[in-house]
Amino acid sequence: QNDTVYFSPSVVNTDYFIWDFGNGIVSTDTFANHIYQDDGSYYPSLIIQNSSGCQKTINNNIITVNPIPSGEYFLSDSIVCQGEYINFIPNITNTDFITWNFGDGNTSNILSPQHMFQSDGIFYCDLILENNFGCKKVNDYKQIIVNPVPSGSYAASNTNICQNDTVYFSPSVVNTDYFIWDFGNGIVSTDTFASHIYQDDGSYYPSLIIQ
Numbered sequence: 001q002n003d004t005v006y007f008s009p010s011v012v013n014t015d016y017f018i019w020d021f022g023n024g025i026v027s028t029d030t031f032a033n034h035i036y037q038d039d040g041s042y043y044p045s046l047i048i049q050n051s052s053g054c055q056k057t058i059n060n061n062i063i064t065v066n067p068i069p070s071g072e073y074f075l076s077d078s079i080v081c082q083g084e085y086i087n088f089i090p091n092i093t094n095t096d097f098i099t100w101n102f103g104d105g106n107t108s109n110i111l112s113p114q115h116m117f118q119s120d121g122i123f124y125c126d127l128i129l130e131n132n133f134g135c136k137k138v139n140d141y142k143q144i145i146v147n148p149v150p151s152g153s154y155a156a157s158n159t160n161i162c163q164n165d166t167v168y169f170s171p172s173v174v175n176t177d178y179f180i181w182d183f184g185n186g187i188v189s190t191d192t193f194a195s196h197i198y199q200d201d202g203s204y205y206p207s208l209i210i211q
Helices: none
Strands: 004-007 016-020 032-035 040-042 045-049 055-058 063-065 070-075 079-081 085-093 097-101 114-116 121-130 136-138 142-147 151-156 166-174 179-182 194-197 207-210
Touching: 016 032, 070 121, 070 142, 085 097, 085 121, 151 207, 166 207, 179 194
Parallel strands: 079 142
Antiparallel strands: 004 032, 016 045, 040 063, 045 055, 070 085, 085 114, 097 121, 121 136, 121 142, 151 166, 166 194, 179 207
């Protein structure tokens, strides 16, 4: 489908040409070309005529137009964090072979793959469709944004204290915009650098959620 066929006459004693492409479209060019937009079998013919009014119809070929693959694809998400999977979902017809290009150097021939981007950045994926006739279609690029994952650690000023002493918490992190300190006793703080007074004795397990 959508390929161009070029028609060349090899005739004598001819002044006029009528090409019938077999799909209701004609041309009076000497050397004609035609794009078949629909798949199927076509029987083109050439009517030749001279200035004396004598004419002849020539039927030499059958044109077989094979279907091109068609369809589209969807992403389960186009903005993810590093290390998260994205599902690639095709909706295709007339297709026997597929190739996914994820934009990070990796490819897949699985119908509906999952892919995890190992590094952050902006990636452009596409889907190449091909059938047994050798007809291909490349679907449009889709943009995927992979955001970096926060990482790091924190330090506490003291881990063995008396009741009513203050503990100071200091983060050492990257790729972080929001902090949630959980002091292990039901109390939390969103300060970047937090402090907390433990009023009751016991063992506590503080944690830091970064985002």
